[in-house]
Amino acid sequence: xxxxxxxxxxxxxxxxxxxxxxxxxxxxxxxxxxxxxxxxxxxxxxxxxxxxxxxxxxxxxxxxxxxxxxxxxxxxxxxxxxxxxxxxxxxxxxxxxxxxxxxxxxxxxxxxxxxxxxxxxxxxxxxxxxxxxxxxxxxxxxxxxxxxxxxxxxxxxxxxxxxxxxxxxxxxxxxxxxxxxxxxxxxxxxxxxxxxxxxxxxxx
Numbered sequence: 572x573x574x575x576x577x578x579x580x581x582x583x584x585x586x587x588x589x590x591x592x593x594x595x596x597x598x599x600x601x602x603x604x605x606x607x608x609x610x611x612x613x614x615x616x617x618x619x620x621x622x623x624x625x626x627x628x629x630x631x632x633x634x635x636x637x638x639x640x641x642x643x644x645x646x647x648x649x650x651x652x653x654x655x656x657x658x659x660x661x662x663x664x665x666x667x668x669x670x671x672x673x674x675x676x677x678x679x680x681x682x683x684x685x686x687x688x689x690x691x692x693x694x695x696x697x698x699x700x701x702x703x704x705x706x707x708x709x710x711x712x713x714x715x716x717x718x719x720x721x722x723x724x725x726x727x728x729x730x731x732x733x734x735x736x737x738x739x740x741x742x743x744x745x746x747x748x749x750x751x752x753x754x755x756x757x758x759x760x761x762x763x764x765x766x767x768x769x770x771x772x773x774x775x
Contacts, residue, residue, distance in 0.1 A: 574603040577700075580633035580643035581607065582614045583662075585730030586759070590644065593754055593763045605639070612636045622646065622659055622697040627709065635704035642766075646696035646758060648732050650678070650720060652685045661732070671731050675724065679735065682720055690720040694736065694745075696758040698766045700775070710769050714761030718745075729753065 581587055587606050594604045615632040619625035622645040630643035647661030657664040657678070665673035682690060693715050700710040717739045724734035726746025733745035738756060745753055754760040 574600055576603045576605055576639055578605050578607050578610060578612070578633045578637045578639045578641045580612075580615075580629040580641050583730075586644060586646075589750075589754065589757075589759055590642075590763070592750065593760055596754075604642070607633045607637070607641075610637050617645070617659070619645070620659065622695060622713075623699070623711065625659060626697045626699040626711075627701075630699045630701045630709065631704050631706075634701050634706070638703075640700065640702050643699050644696060644759065644762075646694065648678075648692055648694050648736065650682070650690070650692040652689055652691075653681060656681075675732060675735055678720065678732065679723070687719070687722065690722075691717075692720050692736065693717045694732075694758040696762040698759075698762045700766060700770060702775075710766065710773065710775070712762045712766035712769055714758040714763075714765065716756060716758040716761070 579587060579590055591604055594602060612633055615628055617625045617628065619628055625645035626643045629645065630641045633643065634641035647658050649655045649658050663669055665677040695713065695715050697711065697713045719737045721735045721737050721744060726734050726744045728748065728750065729746040736745045738745060738748065740756065741748065
């Protein structure tokens with residue numbers, strides 16, 4: 572049987588790598604996840620004020636451009652000492668063209684005088700699946716990963732804020748965890764597992 576094709580609306584290589592690995596674990600050969608860049612779909616501007624709004628924007632855009640069902644993720648890190656920032660602006664915390672390192676550097680600078688005990692934070696992820704660009708009943712799932720922000724970077728795996736996000740359970744940064752360990756704990760892993768349950772419940 573030919574696998575069902577879904578386009579993933581992201582230009583983030585690290586995120587796409589994680590999603591593909593988790594999709595393979597959850598769906599096996601049932602679903603083929605195609606990155607929107609492989610279909611020459613340009614990124615859409617993220618103008619939403621929430622993770623859900625941005626995920627919907629990205630999913631509808633990818634579905635419109637390809638004619639395929641689409642999956643989109645919007646995620647970021649919320650730091651309590653910064654009143655939830657950077658939140659939806661996580662990927663551009665240090666500016667519109669910021670690198671992962673730029674964003675991490677800015678975060679550490681913002682928290683330079685904050686004690687370890689007050690550096691609580693969490694990763695959040697919202698996943699949206701749309702059957703088509705005008706789907707008025709999208710399937711939505713979310714997940715959160717509790718932890719804190721380290722005072723310095725540690726670890727070489729992962730991407731984004733992983734080198735400074737300390738997992739509350741293991742005490743290791745996300746960049747020190749193996750991909751399997753990270754996927755089992757992460758906001759994205761939790762959201763994807765919930766999404767699969769909800770897709771199954773509606774016969775998708």
